Amino acid sequence: MPTYEDLRSAADAVWAAVEKPARPLFVVSMNTSSIAAGARETLDALRKLSDGGAGFDVMQTGDAGLSWAEPVVEVRKPDGQHVLYGHVTADKVDAFAKAAAAGIAKDHAIGVIAGKATDGVPMLADIDWTKGQVPWSATPTRATPAHG
Numbered sequence: 001m002p003t004y005e006d007l008r009s010a011a012d013a014v015w016a017a018v019e020k021p022a023r024p025l026f027v028v029s030m031n032t033s034s035i036a037a038g039a040r041e042t043l044d045a046l047r048k049l050s051d052g053g054a055g056f057d058v059m060q061t062g063d064a065g066l067s068w069a070e071p072v073v074e075v076r077k078p079d080g081q082h083v084l085y086g087h088v089t090a091d092k093v094d095a096f097a098k099a100a101a102a103g104i105a106k107d108h109a110i111g112v113i114a115g116k117a118t119d120g121v122p123m124l125a126d127i128d129w130t131k132g133q134v135p136w137s138a139t140p141t142r143a144t145p146a147h148g
Contacts, residue, residue, distance in 0.1 A: 020080055021076055024055070029072040072084065
């Protein structure tokens with residue numbers, strides 16, 4: 001039976017490939033509202049481009065919490081930059097993917113998650129509607145030392 005350290009080491013290696021991928025990684029939010037907005041078709045169109053040699057990888061994730069912007073795609077770059085995009089429908093995937101892989105797809109950019117604000121796209125944390133939000137993972141629970 002593997003030890004905790006063995007499992008953690010294997011998980012860290014997998015997560016490193018997501019956190020700082022070898023080539024651009026397009027992460028499509030998939031949930032009820034995104035499916036209704038066309039996220040499955042967006043995911044399929046991105047996968048088709050990726051499988052055709054477009055030079056990026058594709059994966060899906062759960063709810064990004066941005067129903068108003070679905071389909072939502074986060075693009076993670078090898079240099080550590082992560083940019084969040086909204087309203088990326090399948091009919092716009094070709095132009096979006098080309099722009100996002102090469103730099104910033106300004107027509108869809110919501111904000112930069114990690115890296116530096118660039119090309120007129122602000123840091124997500126600097127946008128007014130995000131300033132008062134606290135990620136659920138940062139909220140103390142009974143199991144944390146904050147509640148003894």
